[in-house]
Amino acid sequence: RERYLYHGNDGTSMPWNDTAQLDFLNPEVREAVIQTILHVARSFPVIRFDAAMTLTRKHYQRLWYPEPGTGGDIPSRADHGLPRSEFQRAMPAEFWREVVDRVAREVPDTLLLAEAFWLLEGYFVRTLGMHRVYNSAFMNMLKAERNAEYRSVIKNTLEFNPEILKRFVNFMNNPDEETAVAQFGKGDKYFGVCTMMITLPGLPMFGHGQIEGYTEKYGMEFRKAYWDERPDEELVRRHARQVFPLLHRRPLFAEVENFLLYDLFTPEGGVNEDVFAYSNRAADGDSAGGLVIYHNRYGDTRGWIRTSTAVSVRTGRGEERTLTRRSLGEGLGLSGEFGRFCIFRDAVDGLEYLRPLQGLHEQGLYVELGAYQLHVFLDFREVADSPEQPYATLSDYLNGRGVPSMTEALREVVLRPLHGPAKELISAGHFTRLRGRARPPLGGPDARSDAALLEETEERLRVLLERLRDAPSGAGPGEAGGRSPDGTAAGIRRKLEAWMLLAGPVGPSGGNALPSGQRKTLGRELQALLADEPYGWASLLAWVFVHDLGAVGAGSLDPVSGEDAAAQRSRSWIDELLLGKLIAGALQELGLEEGRAWRGVALVKILTEHRRWFGGPAGQPATAYRVLESLLGDMEVQEFLKVHRHEGILWFNKECFDELLRGLLAVGAIEALATAPDPRDAAPRIDERQALFERLRDAEERSGYRVEQLLAAASPKSREE
Numbered sequence: 001r002e003r004y005l006y007h008g009n010d011g012t013s014m015p016w017n018d019t020a021q022l023d024f025l026n027p028e029v030r031e032a033v034i035q036t037i038l039h040v041a042r043s044f045p046v047i048r049f050d051a052a053m054t055l056t057r058k059h060y061q062r063l064w065y066p067e068p069g070t071g072g073d074i075p076s077r078a079d080h081g082l083p084r085s086e087f088q089r090a091m092p093a094e095f096w097r098e099v100v101d102r103v104a105r106e107v108p109d110t111l112l113l114a115e116a117f118w119l120l121e122g123y124f125v126r127t128l129g130m131h132r133v134y135n136s137a138f139m140n141m142l143k144a145e146r147n148a149e150y151r152s153v154i155k156n157t158l159e160f161n162p163e164i165l166k167r168f169v170n171f172m173n174n175p176d177e178e179t180a181v182a183q184f185g186k187g188d189k190y191f192g193v194c195t196m197m198i199t200l201p202g203l204p205m206f207g208h209g210q211i212e213g214y215t216e217k218y219g220m221e222f223r224k225a226y227w228d229e230r231p232d233e234e235l236v237r238r239h240a241r242q243v244f245p246l247l248h249r250r251p252l253f254a255e256v257e258n259f260l261l262y263d264l265f266t267p268e269g270g271v272n273e274d275v276f277a278y279s280n281r282a283a284d285g286d287s288a289g290g291l292v293i294y295h296n297r298y299g300d301t302r303g304w305i306r307t308s309t310a311v312s313v314r315t316g317r318g319e320e321r322t323l324t325r326r327s328l329g330e331g332l333g334l335s336g337e338f339g340r341f342c343i344f345r346d347a348v349d350g351l352e353y354l355r356p357l358q359g360l361h362e363q364g365l366y367v368e369l370g371a372y373q374l375h376v377f378l379d380f381r382e383v384a385d386s387p388e389q390p391y392a393t394l395s396d397y398l399n400g401r402g403v404p405s406m407t408e409a410l411r412e413v414v415l416r417p418l419h420g421p422a423k424e425l426i427s428a429g430h431f432t433r434l435r436g437r438a439r440p441p442l443g444g445p446d447a448r449s450d451a452a453l454l455e456e457t458e459e460r461l462r463v464l465l466e467r468l469r470d471a472p473s474g475a476g477p478g479e480a481g482g483r484s485p486d487g488t489a490a491g492i493r494r495k496l497e498a499w500m501l502l503a504g505p506v507g508p509s510g511g512n513a514l515p516s517g518q519r520k521t522l523g524r525e526l527q528a529l530l531a532d533e534p535y536g537w538a539s540l541l542a543w544v545f546v547h548d549l550g551a552v553g554a555g556s557l558d559p560v561s562g563e564d565a566a567a568q569r570s571r572s573w574i575d576e577l578l579l580g581k582l583i584a585g586a587l588q589e590l591g592l593e594e595g596r597a598w599r600g601v602a603l604v605k606i607l608t609e610h611r612r613w614f615g616g617p618a619g620q621p622a623t624a625y626r627v628l629e630s631l632l633g634d635m636e637v638q639e640f641l642k643v644h645r646h647e648g649i650l651w652f653n654k655e656c657f658d659e660l661l662r663g664l665l666a667v668g669a670i671e672a673l674a675t676a677p678d679p680r681d682a683a684p685r686i687d688e689r690q691a692l693f694e695r696l697r698d699a700e701e702r703s704g705y706r707v708e709q710l711l712a713a714a715s716p717k718s719r720e721e
Contacts, residue, residue: 148273306364329361351402428589498673534590539600
């Protein structure tokens with residue numbers, strides 16, 4: 001079927017296969033093509049011109065009418081050569097300039113997008129006025145690591161007119177090129193260049209299959225893929241972590257009014273051209289800026305990012321422009337006030353950093369970069385140093401390193417007077433010493449060593465409790481009333497002695513540390529909890545040290561409410577005083593992986609909150625139903641038990657429930673042993689708590705691991721049945 005390039009209103013037409021009529025030196029041909037473009041523009045808001053650079057005057061002559069004596073790029077066209085002056089008379093104006101002007105007059109809402117290679121990108125937008133142009137230099141130069149050349153492209157554009165950068169379409173592959181994964185791989189280089197693509201001014205364009213990591217090159221004539229490829233799930237997940245969040249911040253990067261490119265000055269005084277560093281802010285200039293730093297080379301480098309390259313700005317007198325440079329602090333819109341600091345976050349690793357504002361203006365930012373390393377610094381905010389918020393002290397303490405939370409790091413600095421004695425108690429070394437002395441019964445040949453270790457521990461407890469009591473409001477509790485540090489330390493020591501009895505070699509019969517009536521069942525359960533893995537015995541030991549810290553601030557309350565207040569305060573201080581972080585650190589030093597260590601912290605918090613789980617109203621024993629009702633009403637307990645809804649039913653995890661029950665039983669046994677004059681006198685109370693434990697275990701077995709059935713199985717009515 002014959003195809004037509006143009007159908008005129010007068011019924012005339014131009015066949016596509018009539019190549020003689022497609023000579024762009026013929027004004028009628030040019031007009032026919034422009035009419036076709038206008039016709040399409042009235043139906044579509046965007047037009048893409050494939051290989052548009054071939055119709056610029058320079059390259060149209062080179063291809064079809066080469067200058068005599070040059071031979072030309074197409075040998076068969078050598079006989080059609082024209083001198084340049086004659087060619088320019090025949091084609092006096094650039095064809096694309098005519099197209100842009102006609103579209104602007106007749107169909108002004110159409111976006112014109114040109115594919116232009118051969119380093120003609122700037123020419124297409126600067127001279128020809130094309131709205132957007134494919135920036136092949138971005139892909140080719142960064143792939144080949146011709147970094148100095150591409151930095152030169154950006155610098156030259158900034159010196160001429162930064163607005164040109166907005167018209168570039170940056171991409172890493174298109175249908176004419178190899179796939180992005182074939183050119184850039186799937187590692188740090190790919191994500192560094194991809195981050196530049198989406199954070200430079202202009203339009204980022206993802207190629208087909210780029211995010212999924214497809215390797216087949218698709219021609220535009222393909223109707224379907226020939227290879228049976230599946231998405232690389234890890235590559236997609238890394239895009240979701242690292243790339244997609246930045247796409248949501250495009251207003252920060254899209255404009256050029258505040259865009260600046262920086263040099264990295266090495267310690268030797270030179271500029272490392274392999275480092276791309278640039279900052280930008282939203283057009284309004286009110287929001288915090290962003291700073292991207294990427295090292296596009298396999299190697300290491302370091303240096304200072306201090307001053308921007310020259311950029312052309314309007315003087316305010318018509319179209320007059322002048323070149324200016326700005327400091328990094330100015331580029332980010334930060335004040336240089338002495339005594340103030342700046343906090344910012346790296347979107348790549350999530351760490352936060354602290355720098356003096358004056359230093360950012362005067363010295364800039366010091367960075368050390370490995371091969372293809374990337375930073376995307378965002379969320380800059382200014383803070384002031386004060387006695388309550390000692391950012392100057394924190395800055396010296398961090399010495400440039402990043403932390404997951406600057407708020408938490410500042411809290412650590414404020415809490416250092418408390419964390420000193422706390423770390424002497426909650427540490428892998430101290431835990432190991434106590435574990436080594438645990439035996440049934442205390443005494444015997446090593447009784448003197450046991451007593452010395454307990455005295456040392458009690459003294460550390462006393463120091464910590466005194467500092468908790470006397471701490472200023474900005475650093476800790478500082479509440480009047482409650483038990484004395486001496487009394488609280490003595491009580492915790494008694495529970496430590498009970499822990500040492502239980503944590504000794506239990507054995508099949510329960511060992512001689514336990515009253516004879518509890519050796520079998522209690523011994524078996526404690527053996528499961530207090531086995532060699534640090535999770536059980538070390539978490540329970542951490543509970544011993546932190547569960548009653550709140551007693552020094554409990555106030556003059558009656559015994560029951562005072563106990564409740566102390567437990568709640570102790571629980572909240574685990575978070576507020578960052579004791580959970582100390583516990584997790586000790587557990588990790590003992591060999592637990594991070595997630596398991598923090599699960600131990602969660603158990604400590606639950607056991608602290610529910611330390612009197614076995615007590616009902618007026619000092620009566622609790623019922624299994626009320627224990628479960630109290631536990632399941634606690635969101636942290638629900639999370640610990642992995643409570644979740646599936647097909648309309650709430651389920652809990654059996655192994656997690658068993659862990660919690662054993663922890664509760666151990667706490668109940670420690671409380672009983674610590675308050676009894678002799679371990680044998682604790683037997684009645686341990687019997688009660690063990691019986692309650694058995695009712696809870698029975699309810700678990702009858703529940704089918706459904707929350708509703710668990711409560712039903714523990715209800716008094718169920719037991720009567």
